[in-house]
Amino acid sequence: MKKSAxxxxxLALMMGTTAGVNMVxxxxxxxxxxxxxxxxxxxVTAYISDNHRxxxxxxxxxxxxDETSYSNxxxxxxxxxxxxxxxxxxxxxHSDYESLGTNYANLGKTGAYxxxxxxQVKDRKANTTYILGKKGAYLGQGLIHNSTxxxxxxxxxxxxxxxPQCFQMIAGKKKDGSNFWAxxxxxxxxxxxxxxxxxxxxxxxxxxxLNVNKEYDKPELHLVSVGTKAKAKAFTxxxxxxxxxxxxxxxxxxxxxxxxxxxxxxxxxxxAWYVEVFTGPTSDMTSGLPLQKPGTNVWSLKYQxxxxxxxxxxxxxxxxxxxxxxxxxxxxxxxxxxxxxxIARMKDKGGNSDYDTHNGEWKTLFCAQVNYKxx
Numbered sequence: 001m002k003k004s005a006x007x008x009x010x011l012a013l014m015m016g017t018t019a020g021v022n023m024v025x026x027x028x029x030x031x032x033x034x035x036x037x038x039x040x041x042x043x044v045t046a047y048i049s050d051n052h053r054x055x056x057x058x059x060x061x062x063x064x065x066d067e068t069s070y071s072n073x074x075x076x077x078x079x080x081x082x083x084x085x086x087x088x089x090x091x092x093x094h095s096d097y098e099s100l101g102t103n104y105a106n107l108g109k110t111g112a113y114x115x116x117x118x119x120q121v122k123d124r125k126a127n128t129t130y131i132l133g134k135k136g137a138y139l140g141q142g143l144i145h146n147s148t149x150x151x152x153x154x155x156x157x158x159x160x161x162x163x164p165q166c167f168q169m170i171a172g173k174k175k176d177g178s179n180f181w182a183x184x185x186x187x188x189x190x191x192x193x194x195x196x197x198x199x200x201x202x203x204x205x206x207x208x209x210l211n212v213n214k215e216y217d218k219p220e221l222h223l224v225s226v227g228t229k230a231k232a233k234a235f236t237x238x239x240x241x242x243x244x245x246x247x248x249x250x251x252x253x254x255x256x257x258x259x260x261x262x263x264x265x266x267x268x269x270x271x272a273w274y275v276e277v278f279t280g281p282t283s284d285m286t287s288g289l290p291l292q293k294p295g296t297n298v299w300s301l302k303y304q305x306x307x308x309x310x311x312x313x314x315x316x317x318x319x320x321x322x323x324x325x326x327x328x329x330x331x332x333x334x335x336x337x338x339x340x341x342x343i344a345r346m347k348d349k350g351g352n353s354d355y356d357t358h359n360g361e362w363k364t365l366f367c368a369q370v371n372y373k374x375x
Contacts, residue, residue: 037079044073045369046368047069047369048072050070052364053363054363054365075095076094089119093113115134115136128159131154131157139182140227151180153170155169165188166185168185170182180200193231196226199222202223220246224242237275239274243310244271244310251263253353268307269308275302276301278298278328279298281296285338287371287373289332297330324345328342337370341368347360348360
């Protein structure tokens with residue numbers, strides 16, 4: 001029996017369904033599913049040392065009281081069903097984040113959940129893709145917004161992200177119910193040189209500890225971004241600059257007496273930029289590197305200056321309210337399996353002191369992780 005047939009039969013048995021499977025008897029079961037189903041398991045197991053909370057979280061545990069190091073891991077199961085070459089449905093089951101830190105991410109409290117569940121339809125004649133449901137988006141060059149799930153709504157792409165030109169329109173609600181929409185144009189000015197221009201509007205949920213002033217009742221992000229990515233033979237350079245046009249910011253200075261945060265409206269807190277140089281085919285160590293040829297090595301050096309009110313959602317390679325360097329090395333061990341180590345040395349910008357006992361200090365974060373993506 002072919003692998004695809006075995007997989008479809010196993011799924012059918014587990015779900016108690018005969019979708020795509022003709023079952024006569026256990027001894028004579030057969031499966032005809034061809035290429036309609038795809039399955040992927042991906043995730044990260046990481047060890048992180050962060051003495052002074054560069055990552056922005058409190059890591060104190062209930063047993064060891066260890067505030068300097070912790071582990072973090074997640075696993076995602078992705079299933080795709082292709083009705084035909086232009087119609088696809090995708091769901092992704094997320095294990096939630098399992099960590100030792102009492103205030104880190106969601107601590108696995110919600111259990112596994114679907115962070116993706118969407119229908120994708122392609123109009124090949126018009127070179128247009130329509131998406132309806134819960135997905136996410138990678139915008140700009142990864143700093144303005146990089147969250148691939150928990151955004152429920154619609155997305156329309158005129159062209160594909162890998163085409164010389166692509167225009168995207170996205171609108172929906174985040175997991176917390178806040179409204180989000182964005183427009184983006186990517187354009188290859190010459191071969192291997194891409195420019196991106198992005199506008200993002202996100203009406204944030206008000207934090208319970210915000211200052212009582214009426215002007216801060218409805219914090220918003222009105223982000224404008226320009227970015228570029230240029231590939232050379234031995235290395236790639238990419239970067240992005242972001243400006244938040246909104247005065248209604250959310251993060252700011254915490255007052256221990258009133259137990260309120262006065263949002264930071266300083267211009268520096270509403271700007272962000274970075275420049276990164278990396279060798280190899282990708283700087284995405286968690287999703288991109290496991291798909292490379294075994295033996296692939298990647299070095300990455302990044303400098304960032306990110307204000308506390310200048311981005312919407314990014315991955316853990318960036319740090320809010322900080323400026324400095326991050327050095328990263330990754331290696332592909334075998335098909336679907338890679339690992340990387342990184343060290344970040346950055347100065348806290350002092351713009352967001354919400355529960356930060358090391359506000360304004362130099363901070364160092366070390367991370368070692370194993371990344372997998374099995375298909």
